[in-house]
Amino acid sequence: MIINFSERAHNHNWDLDPIVRSLLDTDFYKLLMLQFIWKHFRDTRVTFSLNNRNHKFRLAEMIPREAVIAQLDHVKKLRYRKSEMIWLAGNTFYGTRGIFEPAFLEWLENDFALCDYHLAERDGQFELTFEGSWISVTMWEIYALSILNELKTRAALKGMSEFELDILYARAKTRLWGKIEQLRDVPGLAVADFGTRRRHSFLWQEFVVEAMHSELGAAFTGTSNTFLAYKHDMEAIGTNAHELPMALAAMATNDEELKASQYRILELWQQTYHGALRVMLPDTYGTTQFLQHAPDWVADWTGQRVDSKDPFIAGDEYINWLASRGKDPRTKLLIASDGLDVQTILSLHAYFSGTVAPGVSVRDFRSASDFLDTRKWHLDRRIRFSAGWGTLLTNDFRDCHPRSEGALEPISLVCKLTAANGYPSVKLSDNYEKASGPTELVEHYREVFGLAGISRIPIVV
Template identity: 55%
Template structure:
């Protein structure tokens, strides 16, 4: 497939071009979590909020509010199609058939996303989504994708068609060079995790096809469900921070708050097995999570490293598995935070043969336009945008993270959670994207 990305970007100025065209244009882990939430916590009221951690970029000064509202309104018109439902019902995911229950798919087919609220404050959009947890949770990916893409489109609109051609040529050449380096080094376990912070859907699709072509079987697939369906790729993903954040917010005692992060895993393994048993330990700190984890957690397939220094996190996990009498060489360590080719190569060199390795390559896979702009080399530098659950039944939802620069929630609640969970292993890391 050969796409003229420059022409498509240039033509977009003169017609409506929806950013999200399918409910499946989301990350696979959202559907997996949604099914578990639908079964256990469907009606719990929650609120998700958009957070721009790149505060120097005043999004409300860049993105037209009417355009933003039009894109959000379009998502609310989308429904799961019969073809998409049949594919979800009949496809094999992670080696398992029938992973999605018929009753869940029937419910999902009738889902209309709840409405949103939008305000402009100090040059930023305050965008919130409230409603029953099972219904509102899908907004996370769509919201970040839309805002990120509209910001990029605003930058592209200032370029001529020839300048756009130069921009895309530079970005595509850069990505191909990265893929060359990975292929030459024999790195395996690469997956696309770029949906939320991609340049746009077409560039993500080009990047995925390029990786598939250059890396072959070393490219595991994509987190984007729509692209997985379209191109016959493996849909990649497990679970995320919102699960322990919500269950901890629902807890009434300190003991129940600490145990909520393990209750999540117990509920998960009641629904999923095998390669889907990959846990994310850093919502309130990896070190405290591993220290208090029940022994059965060590039998899981592996863990995902998010905000901790990846080398430190891998070494900590290896020692933990050894202390629990498990062989780390049989366990998966999946890296997923702000990766780029140099990080992947260094991690592979340091850890190959000591554990199984996976690399969820995100922003700098399908949104690396740094220095590619023909006139303003910093105009399209990637943002750090997130959409996090911020309230549960009127209570604040808190994430601490292994990175002390990335907590979310009111300051007094963050302090309370730190007293409860401790700060062992937490450190500062610069936020890339």
């Protein structure tokens, strides 16, 4: 065995093993939203705040503060590389070339900068906030989340021997492969990686995404991670998120404007992208009220992403609503993205894409495991279903620790818009438990939007 002296010396002298390796290492929709914000809300000032919903993981006691600072500072120093800019300009996204305007790209390359961060500690948790112009704040969300999640991973790995680490990853790979085998050869399946923010680590997400890409073929529709899409010639996936309607709502000056803001943002979006990228996220203030009061043009949108409602119910609701607005649901897209794992993905796929043998209702798929046997149903779409698979794709290390420790469990860490131009922001969502914002304001929003179709579901990941 010849020793690689340079490698060994290098390994012992690392100042920093960076978590975010490129500014492209973010969800693609953040870039689409950044351009949108840059065009329409350049002067809007916002606050984003980190929140760990799992109080039992006392992150500030697990992760050294200095490590957080070092990683955040590293991201602040990153710049877009020339080859990355050329890719953003020249690549085709969702079949469209030139989705990013030259002026935006020029700004991104020369003037884009992340705002300062504010880091404090309270009750064993980090209080991490970002305040500034929306265009300088918004990109922090994904960087901050993937940094904290990977630092939590590193803390959990710290006490393990090389051998234990080997077993840990062997088990995680075995689990991943088991999932891939269940998804392989399922007719008409469409699955994308949505797991950047809560990933175990960058390198593990890369491994997972390459495995899915090589094994599932066309059924793997792409990754939300722009850097991985760029690095491995995959499709970059995603359109927009809650921060847009939330900011507009926060800045509304009366209840009428507040109620209208959820459609106003869609109007602005479709103008900006000339009718492309029309996947909506109707759950910010409740999907049922959103659809009920939506202007007719909303039914022209390509599809919707379901983020906080039971996706079986949300899909049926959307299908019925489309039919009531004279649209053919089979041409529309339904994306589920909340706490999915392989069983739910297969179940949803069968529910929305399959016809069962005579005598068996398609609804039986919801509880039965018949959907796993693709011979029991044949492809007959009610809507184009697609799974946005997040945490349980890129961070499923449950029970993989050789000493059965729980430190590798994924946690429900979020980094959300909390204010726009000084007004606190609110999200209600389809899940009562997921509402965020100051209590009184949440109550006010509930009066304005109502509680139709809102349920209580425990938050998974």
